[in-house]
Amino acid sequence: MMHGQHTPPARLALLGTGTVGSAVWARLMQWQGSALGERLRLVYAANSRFALGNPAGLPSAATDVLLQQAPQASSLEAVDVALAGDGVRIVVDATASAQVADQHAHWLARGIHVVTACKLGQGTDLARWHAIQAACEAGNTEYGDSATVGAGLPVLRTIRALQAGGDRIHAIAGVLSGSLAWLFNHYDGMQAFSGFVRQAREAGFTEPDPREDLSGEDVRRKLLILARASGYRLEDNAVQVDSLVPAALAGLPREALDAALPMLDAALRERYAAAYKNGAKLRFVARLQADGLATVGLEALPAEHALAGGGGTDNRVAIWSDRYAKQPLLIQGPGAGAEVTAAAMLDDALRIQVEASKAKVLPGRAKNSSMGNGR
Numbered sequence: 001m002m003h004g005q006h007t008p009p010a011r012l013a014l015l016g017t018g019t020v021g022s023a024v025w026a027r028l029m030q031w032q033g034s035a036l037g038e039r040l041r042l043v044y045a046a047n048s049r050f051a052l053g054n055p056a057g058l059p060s061a062a063t064d065v066l067l068q069q070a071p072q073a074s075s076l077e078a079v080d081v082a083l084a085g086d087g088v089r090i091v092v093d094a095t096a097s098a099q100v101a102d103q104h105a106h107w108l109a110r111g112i113h114v115v116t117a118c119k120l121g122q123g124t125d126l127a128r129w130h131a132i133q134a135a136c137e138a139g140n141t142e143y144g145d146s147a148t149v150g151a152g153l154p155v156l157r158t159i160r161a162l163q164a165g166g167d168r169i170h171a172i173a174g175v176l177s178g179s180l181a182w183l184f185n186h187y188d189g190m191q192a193f194s195g196f197v198r199q200a201r202e203a204g205f206t207e208p209d210p211r212e213d214l215s216g217e218d219v220r221r222k223l224l225i226l227a228r229a230s231g232y233r234l235e236d237n238a239v240q241v242d243s244l245v246p247a248a249l250a251g252l253p254r255e256a257l258d259a260a261l262p263m264l265d266a267a268l269r270e271r272y273a274a275a276y277k278n279g280a281k282l283r284f285v286a287r288l289q290a291d292g293l294a295t296v297g298l299e300a301l302p303a304e305h306a307l308a309g310g311g312g313t314d315n316r317v318a319i320w321s322d323r324y325a326k327q328p329l330l331i332q333g334p335g336a337g338a339e340v341t342a343a344a345m346l347d348d349a350l351r352i353q354v355e356a357s358k359a360k361v362l363p364g365r366a367k368n369s370s371m372g373n374g375r
């Protein structure tokens with residue numbers, strides 16, 4: 001059987017129609033009428049307010065308008081109903097919602113695969129991470145998590161491939177935030193840092209609340225995902241995080257955030273000036289050591305340092321393992337943005353569709369291990 005040919009399409013439920021979710025929807029619609037489009041059928045879409053379902057597939061036009069005109073209020077129970085029945089079924093989570101992440105294990109255990117850009121499933125409580133792994137086993141399902149680190153750069157995939165080949169992961173160090181990479185690639189110590197934060201948010205690089213990035217929280221989650229996939233079963237609170245967000249800014253309601261962003265400026269100007277004096281570059285770095293010590297924070301690195309290079313939203317990740325014991329393996333590329341993230345999510349969905357279809361055609365066939373679930 002050729003890749004994906006003559007297999008029924010996987011049915012998709014898309015949750016989230018914001019920056020990433022609308023890019024997922026647009027990419028699916030571009031594929032309509034093509035060979036790729038025949039493999040994935042969007043049968044349900046929802047944001048936090050509205051939901052729209054059609055077993056025959058959703059139309060391509062005006063997603064927001066359609067959703068707003070939809071008679072159905074959004075509810076997570078409706079996802080189970082929309083994806084009831086046989087065949088390959090996939091929830092595509094493009095939200096930043098803890099409530100949705102809490103349902104991942106539920107869907108996986110019931111035979112519904114999950115593809116997610118949201119890090120709250122595997123990057124928060126260790127118990128939730130374990131529940132997801134157990135649910136994949138119980139439901140014979142896959143957890144497509146490529147977009148959760150590096151916006152789809154082959155970081156998790158590489159870590160899993162190294163281990164599948166017998167390597168232990170010794171250490172990881174990296175710039176794991178696309179928005180913070182972009183900020184420190186643009187900040188020149190003269191223009192206000194807060195102005196760049198606004199630009200990064202407008203460009204769709206930040207989390208819905210940019211304090212998630214600036215506090216190191218988003219990077220902490222990514223480091224936990226990488227560590228756990230590497231065999232270090234770190235608890236949620238095991239990462240030492242050095243936040244860039246002053247307490248006064250952290251405590252504000254979201255509506256008051258924009259006006260208060262200049263609270264960031266003075267401290268960052270000082271840190272920039274100190275680094276500049278020494279010819280160093282500021283980079284927000286995550287580190288996992290062989291003894292399990294995990295840290296996240298702003299560092300002043302020599303300009304020629306491996307983690308100081310790159311441009312734009314580039315993530316840079318160095319991995320030390322048995323075979324890369326002295327010189328690390330380096331992975332670099334854009335680490336934020338709606339299009340790369342959406343593409344990574346749909347890559348996972350396509351892989352699941354073909355592997356799960358094969359497994360149904362050939363009962364007893366071993367599960368796909370190319371993506372893995374961090375087990």
Ligand SMILES: NC(=O)C1=CN([C@@H]2O[C@H](COP(=O)(O)OP(=O)(O)OC[C@H]3O[C@@H](n4cnc5c(N)ncnc54)[C@H](OP(=O)(O)O)[C@@H]3O)[C@@H](O)[C@H]2O)C=CC1
Pocket residue numbers: 015016017018019020021046047048049050074094095096097099100117118119147148151178204205206207208335336337338341
């Ligand atoms: N931006 C990027 O470059 C990257 C983002 N990610 C991750 O992608 C995820 C989405 O980010 P982004 O698109 O920027 O966020 P947005 O805030 O733009 O969109 C979030 C969407 O989730 C919806 N939503 C919230 N709760 C629910 C729910 N219970 N059911 C259905 N939909 C819900 C929101 O609905 P409503 O419209 O009603 O508010 C909104 O449409 C985040 O987890 C982020 O970490 C990962 C990699 C890169």
Ligand SMILES: N[C@@H](CC=O)C(=O)O
Pocket residue numbers: 148150151176177178179180205206207213218335336337
């Ligand atoms: N806000 C995140 C988006 C991708 O995960 C980042 O800046 O890296």
